[in-house]
Structure formats: structure tokens, C-alpha cells
Amino acid sequence: MKMTRRNFLSTSAVAALACGASLTAHAAGSTDENSLNFITDIFKDPTQPGEIEEATAITAEKNAEWYEKLDFSDRRELDNAARGLLDNQEGRVIYNDDGTTAWDLQGYGDLDRDAPDTVNPSLWRNTQLNAKAGLFEVCDGIYQVRGFDMANATFIRTNNGWIIFDVLMCKENMQAAKALMENRFGPLDVKAVLYSHSHVDHFGGAEGAIDRNDVADPSLSIDKQLASGKTVILAPEGFLKHAISENVYAGIAMARRAQYQYGTVLEKGEKGALSIGIGMGQSTGQVSLIAPTYEIGEDVPKLTIDGLEIEFQLTPGTEAPAEMNAYFPKYRALWMAENCTGTLHNLYTLRGAQVRDANDWAKYIIEADQRFCDKTDVVFQSHNWPHWGEEIHEYLLNTAAIYKFIHDQTLHYMNQGYTSNEIAAMISLPDALEKVWYTRQYYGTLPHNAKAIYQKYLGWYDANPVNLDPLPPSDAAKKLVEYLGSTELVLCKAKKDYAKGEYQWVAQITKELVFADPSNQKARNLCADALEQLGYRAESGAWRNAYLMGAAELRNGNLSGRARTANGLTNSMRAMTVSMLLDYIAILTDANAAQNDDLTLNLTVTDENEQFYVTRKNGVLLTYPGENRPDAQASVTCRRLQLFALMTGQQAGQVQISGDATVLKRLLAYASKFEKTFNVIEP
Incomplete structure (x- = not known):
């Protein structure tokens, strides 16, 4: 049953009063089952799966507070995201060969209005920026197609042709991006493809950019490859090893977890999936891997491709195990791969991956600042939009600072004996960094990044021997329920806490009831309701998706069979x-x-x-x-x-x-x- 906010408040109050009466009766030894049933049934039929709810008044109020926390009058990122637009493609839909959609920006609905109560206003603004799609000029000679996939496709003019830096995730998306470029510049003679790093959203669309038959012979030296007239494919040293190990060895586990991170079965829009900080989500076309013909090592600091000089900076262990920045002297342009992205990135990604080195990440950004900043007019990257002129040094400085801060402060607290969960609850940014739009927590967050650093240095064990060999979740949940006694009374208390806006605790306690008895629909519904409100309040798009996916599966069962993801794991495995x-x-x-x-x-x-x-x-x-x-x-x-x-x-x-x-x-x-x-x- 759908309720107005006023009705919600009044029924919440009734629930709190009735729950208190029931608990009193229970304490006296005479549980009032009618009262208990009234409480657990108050919002919906508890024996049936729940439905998507509106934001509660408490959630709406918490979201409204963000307008005081952040300076929404600061339009610099809005201006940067729109600068250089040559061909507007907002609302673009890209289709697979079978007529299904590989990419759909129409599904998000009207994003130009104010943030609805069901969305954190900061995330809503980031969604508005990431939804800007089309062909953009970075500078004369460098162009980006943005909003055609999770990542950007970047086209850089050489003397007689083009270099493409990163080729999106799926073939269909890359074909559309290349066609948009060719519509303005004519047929593209692609001299080289560069992969900035070993994540699939940067190499999976290669077959949409080039023909495998036109690729240079990898058995030749790099000089002979460049002279052959074939397309050279360059990547940082270790690329192939890490591209395979991440996407294949643990690929199935990551793929299921990614359904939560990217919300692949959620409807798009104000009650569903929105931006994830580095783009609008996963594309669902055909993925493949064309292996590099040459991997750039420290012994190759510079290359000239068709008259265009490139100076490389290897950054292993930052956002990816194999990654590289690049500087283009002709254009006074610095490519920062995914080391700078216009958002706080992940030191640990929710789909699962190796923990990244925050300290080295910061140091490599500082190194780039030292080497290139005084001769750079524009910084651009594989996600989001560039930064120009006087902003460049501050952009690099603040991005380095955010990773250095999380690293150092986590270790600071670790050495005082605090555990991973305690540090995640304690850590907060200095006030000035808190207000920087391009380091906001749209993808990574302070809590889970702090836990990543704890894991990197100390691992999963918090030194408390009770936690050395805990019971499996279902066994522990059953014992907990046995100790708690009546699950109805637990739900009654949880309803009361839900009415007070204690959604995290409600999710935690009802999760135990679900793991003790997955058929307990009352517990599933209440846990889903709590997760949903947490999702509505999340600034991180990835956290929002995870919460809302959890709610959807509690209400409807395992939805993995409905998930549409990119196809082509087998093609990647062939390499x-x-x-x-x-x-x-x-x-x-x-x-x-x-x-x-x-x-x-x-x-x-x-x-x-x-x-x-x-x-x-x-x-x-x-x-x-x-x-x-x-x-x-x-x-x-x-x-x-x-x-x-x-x-x-x-x-x-x-x-x-x-x-x-x-x-x-x-x-x-x-x-x-x-x-x-x-x-x-x-x-």
C-alpha cells in the first residue's frame, strides 16, 4: 500500500507505541500476538514480497541537508563537463546486432530538474554531468567521445592519421564513437591504439575501432611495427597478465558481485540506478581482447608515432596493477589515465579486486605534476571531463591529497589499535577537501577505502581471537535468533528503529533473521525497506546500486538470471x-x-x-x-x-x-x- 509522507509518519508513531505495548506485555509474560501481527503487517502484507517505496521523511530531510554541506553554486565542474561540445548526443541509444540495447541514456528520464527525495543531491548532480554525451574538443587535435560507455574514447591527431587512447568496453559502443568522429573528420586512419590500463572498460571495445587483420605483428620490434603500416597496439608493462587474471581467474565471482556494484537489473532513474561517478554504468554489448603488440616498459620512456611524440609515465599498482599516464608535447596535454577521474576512486572496488596502493597512487600524481604541469595546458583522462589552465595544478594536488590522506590517517588510527570497522566510522576529510567537487565520494568512499588500506597492511584479522574462526553466517544467525527468542519481537523492535531512521541497524538485525530463515518474508521485506532508504541517501553510485540490488533480491529472490552484462568472456580468455x-x-x-x-x-x-x-x-x-x-x-x-x-x-x-x-x-x-x-x- 502506498502512503503519503504524513500517513507514513502517523503509522510510524502508531507502530512505535504498539511495539512498546507489546514488549511490555512480553516482559510481563503475556505476549499480545495480535499487536505483534499488527506491527509487522502495518506497511504491507508481510507474507508477500514488498514493493519499491518512496523516501521516508527522515531520508528526505537527510538528503536536503546536502545543500548546506556542499557549495552547489560552484559551477566549475558543470562548465568543464560542457566545454568543447561539438556534437550533442544526450539521450543516445546504442543497439546490439540482435536489436537489444548495448547502451541507453534515455532510460534515466528527466535529469534537468531538482534532485528528488529518493536521490542524494550530490549524486544527482554527478549524474547530470555524466549524462552529458557527445563529441568534445579537448584542444585542437585531441577529441573525446564521452557518455557512450562507462569510459571515454579519446582520439589524438598524428601527422597523417589518429591514435585512439582507450576503446571503451563493448564493440558496438566503440563503433558508434568512431562513427561520430568520422561524421566530422572523415574516415579515420588509425595508426595506433593505446590501452591506458588493464580494466575491460578500456580495452574490450577494440574490435569496434580496428580490424584484427590490420594489427601489427607482435613478433617484430616496436620500430618495425611502427614502420609496417599496420596498427600498433600499446599498453603498459604487465597489461596482458593483469587483464587476464582479473577478468578470468576470478571473473565469475566478480561478474556476480558487479551486478550489485553496477545495479544491472535495476530500473534506471530516481528510484533505481544512476551515475556511478566514473560514468553511467556498464554497457551490455560484445567484449573482446586484442592483445597488445608491444608493452611499454621503463626502458621506453618516449615513442614517436606518425610524427607525434608521446612521453610515458608508468604508474603500476595505482588504479590498476598495470597503468600508464602519457604526455603529448605538441598539444601541451597530459593524459592521466584513471589516476585522476573527477571523483574519489576505489582503493578497493566492490566487485572485488586487488587492493590498490594509495601511497604510490598519490606519489605518481605528484610525479606527473612535477614532470609535466608547468608545460601543460589541459589535463584529460579516461573517465569524466578535462581540466584546463590554472585549475590543473590544484586538480592534481587535491587528487593526490585525497589518497595520501586516506592512507596516512588509516595507518595513524591502526597504530593506535583501532580496527577496520572502527577506522571506517572515524575517518573524515579536512573541511577544505570535503568541499572539492572532483574528489567527492561518487565511486569510492572514505569508509571502504580505509578498510582497503587496513586490509593491505594488516589483512582481514583484527587481532581479536574471537574473530579467528567465526561461525559461518547462517550458523551464527541461527544461534543469534535462538538467543533472541521471538523473531516477531525482534521485528517489532526493528520496526520501531526503522521509524526512527536507524536504517543501518535495521538492515543488520533483519539480515540475521534472513540468514537464519530465508523464508521469513517479514524480515526480508523490512531488511529491503531499510536497504532502500540507505540507497536513497548514498552519495556513491556504487553504494546506491548495492543497497537497491539487495532490496530487490530480498523482495524478489535471486535476480542474477535477469542481469544483462557485456558478452565476451570467452573471447578474452582466448588471449x-x-x-x-x-x-x-x-x-x-x-x-x-x-x-x-x-x-x-x-x-x-x-x-x-x-x-x-x-x-x-x-x-x-x-x-x-x-x-x-x-x-x-x-x-x-x-x-x-x-x-x-x-x-x-x-x-x-x-x-x-x-x-x-x-x-x-x-x-x-x-x-x-x-x-x-x-x-x-x-x-
């Missing part, structure tokens, strides 16, 4: 080296199931000219590169993609096997099938 393929076979293997099936084999991969001795003992698969041993039970000779086909259950063609013919089959017999459908908000 795996032989060593990576063997590692992934080990990851797929259920070691306990295989513990009594020892084996040994020699593997020769003809097209890579590589040999491995592979052994499985006690269920553990180990590989010895560069070796073949005479005592192996079998010898297998194949090409790399034949091994990939075997691993993924495809037809592999003729593979040569000598010795025990069962060994290869047994090697793969204990592989688990990973599905991105596991539960998150319930056991």
Missing part, C-alpha cells in the same frame, strides 16, 4: 597464455574430488614453442615450464587454442597423445562449472 590456461585448469579443478587421481603428463604447445611438465598429486595441479620428463604417464602435443578448446568443452580438433590416453581426459574431469548465479543477500 590467455599457455601458463595462464594451465593455472585456470587448476582453478577449475575440485582438488578434494581429484585427490586420489594422481597423474603426470608432458605438454608441448607447437605454435608457442613451449613445453611443460604437468603433475597432479593429492588433488593439487603443479606445472614445470620448460620441462618434459621421461617418466610422464602421457605426452600431449597441441596448439594453444586447442588446449583452450579442451578446457572450455569445445571441439579441439586432432590432439596428439602418446602413452596413457586417459590422462588428458582425467586432467579435465574434475572441473567445476562456475555460474554467476550464487546468492549474495541470503544464504
